[in-house]
Amino acid sequence: MTNGEQYKYYYIHTFGCQMNVSDSEKVAFLLEQKGYRRTEDMGKADIVIVNTCSVREKAEQKAHSLLGRLRQTKTVKPHLVTGVVGCLAQQWGARYFKKMPHLDFVCGTHNIDKIPAMIEAVIKGGRKVEETRFYAHVPSLDLCVPSTDGRLSAFVTIMQGCNNFCSYCIVPYVRGREESRPSRDIVREISALARQGVKEITLLGQNVNSYGSTLTEAVDFSTLLKMVSAIEGIERIRFTTSHPKDFSEALIDSFVSIDKVCEHIHLPVQSGSNEVLKRMGRGYTIEEYVGKLEHLMSVCPSISITTDIIVGFPGETDEYFQKTIDLMKKVRFDNIFSFKYSDRLGVAAAGFDGKVPETIKAQRLQILQALQSSITLEKNRAQEGKIESVLVEGTSKGCPSDVTGRTRGNRIVNFTGSSFLVGTTVPVRIAEGYAHSLRGRTLSGEER
Numbered sequence: 001m002t003n004g005e006q007y008k009y010y011y012i013h014t015f016g017c018q019m020n021v022s023d024s025e026k027v028a029f030l031l032e033q034k035g036y037r038r039t040e041d042m043g044k045a046d047i048v049i050v051n052t053c054s055v056r057e058k059a060e061q062k063a064h065s066l067l068g069r070l071r072q073t074k075t076v077k078p079h080l081v082t083g084v085v086g087c088l089a090q091q092w093g094a095r096y097f098k099k100m101p102h103l104d105f106v107c108g109t110h111n112i113d114k115i116p117a118m119i120e121a122v123i124k125g126g127r128k129v130e131e132t133r134f135y136a137h138v139p140s141l142d143l144c145v146p147s148t149d150g151r152l153s154a155f156v157t158i159m160q161g162c163n164n165f166c167s168y169c170i171v172p173y174v175r176g177r178e179e180s181r182p183s184r185d186i187v188r189e190i191s192a193l194a195r196q197g198v199k200e201i202t203l204l205g206q207n208v209n210s211y212g213s214t215l216t217e218a219v220d221f222s223t224l225l226k227m228v229s230a231i232e233g234i235e236r237i238r239f240t241t242s243h244p245k246d247f248s249e250a251l252i253d254s255f256v257s258i259d260k261v262c263e264h265i266h267l268p269v270q271s272g273s274n275e276v277l278k279r280m281g282r283g284y285t286i287e288e289y290v291g292k293l294e295h296l297m298s299v300c301p302s303i304s305i306t307t308d309i310i311v312g313f314p315g316e317t318d319e320y321f322q323k324t325i326d327l328m329k330k331v332r333f334d335n336i337f338s339f340k341y342s343d344r345l346g347v348a349a350a351g352f353d354g355k356v357p358e359t360i361k362a363q364r365l366q367i368l369q370a371l372q373s374s375i376t377l378e379k380n381r382a383q384e385g386k387i388e389s390v391l392v393e394g395t396s397k398g399c400p401s402d403v404t405g406r407t408r409g410n411r412i413v414n415f416t417g418s419s420f421l422v423g424t425t426v427p428v429r430i431a432e433g434y435a436h437s438l439r440g441r442t443l444s445g446e447e448r
Contacts, residue, residue, distance in 0.1 A: 010036045011045035015063050016053025022155040024051050029145045034116045047081045052088035057342030071102040081122050090174040094130045108132030109175050113139040134176045144189040147196040154198045159205035167281045167348040180211050183219045194233030203239040209246035222250035229260040240266045245283040247292050255300040264410040268308035272327030273320035276313050304334045304409035312341040312361030315354035321364050336372045380433030390428045392421045415440040
């Protein structure tokens with residue numbers, strides 16, 4: 001049976017971080033080149049791909065729930081091709097075929113370039129396929145996805161893998177060791193995206209601050225930012241994720257010296273306790289972390305700071321948790337991504353003593369999130385009256401007469417405006433600050 005006769009539509013469901021979103025874009029690009037068409041209706045699809053994340057237990061549970069439901073779908077639609085991709089695929093490998101016999105292929109993090117061939121092998125040969133080998137060079141790093149849908153923002157992967165081996169984190173085991181892309185390849189990809197209308201770039205890596213450490217060329221991350229800023233058509237540069245121990249003086253200076261670098265940094269702290277940070281293997285103290293932030297805020301007062309925090313790490317006492325609360329009150333992050341600690345198979349922390357009961361973890365998470373909600377609301381209300389440059393990304397889902405975009409500090413702003421504004425950068429006066437967004441209005445002629 002040929003592709004054109006029955007296998008036409010594919011569906012991708014993505015769990016996890018921006019890196020997974022970027023990987024899904026690459027998979028979609030590869031499948032489009034083979035003549036498949038994307039659908040957002042899983043029931044219409046002939047191929048269903050689940051791109052998984054194993055960093056958090058909740059994401060893993062959601063992925064396995066969806067994969068489990070595909071068993072029923074396949075009984076109704078026997079020709080359906082089902083596959084699992086990403087971190088869980090790398091972790092489980094061929095064991096998935098015993099765990100979920102209805103799956104047809106398993107593709108690890110270094111092998112997404114092989115997905116079209118794997119699908120063809122399933123269709124033509126009726127056999128299950130598994131690819132989870134690691135390579136010295138990850139082929140998909142070289143894959144450049146063109147912007148063909150008029151999007152203004154794009155993710156560009158600058159490196160793969162991680163060398164930090166934090167005691168709670170599975171990423172080095174499922175993504176492999178660090179590999180940086182040559183700067184010329186990154187610049188070439190971003191230049192092509194700029195010609196296609198992309199105005200905002202987010203540079204991706206497990207630890208962008210250590211970019212360049214595996215290259216023969218003498219290019220570090222701050223140098224790469226300068227190279228990207230020179231690309232005509234690119235108006236805004238963002239990046240994620242940064243590691244505090246590698247947050248350098250040169251990178252701090254980039255927020256001031258490079259106009260296109262947006263005033264927002266995501267700098268995961270994970271805990272406010274030095275004792276917990278040491279068990280986590282993070283490589284810095286709270287004093288060092290706060291010192292770097294204070295320096296950054298002194299040279300760039302408008303900086304927006306977000307972070308990750310884990311509650312209930314093994315050995316976290318009430319006293320240690322209170323230190324995290326104290327840190328939040330001192331730094332006053334613009335927003336946080338917070339999680340309950342969960343054991344990950346194969347990492348060092350899974351064997352640590354001092355496990356915190358689930359009820360305590362839930363209580364601590366609730367306290368932490370309630371505090372952050374109040375801080376975020378206060379900081380959003382503090383924006384009222386200010387004029388912000390907003391890159392208009394599209395019409396608002398909640399109100400067709402509104403458009404929506406983001407400030408350089410990464411805050412969402414909704415305001416009344418024509419769809420003709422999409423793709424432009426507009427000065428907007430902030431009228432109201434809400435829990436998760438801002439309300440603004442365009443400036444009158446007298447205000448400009």
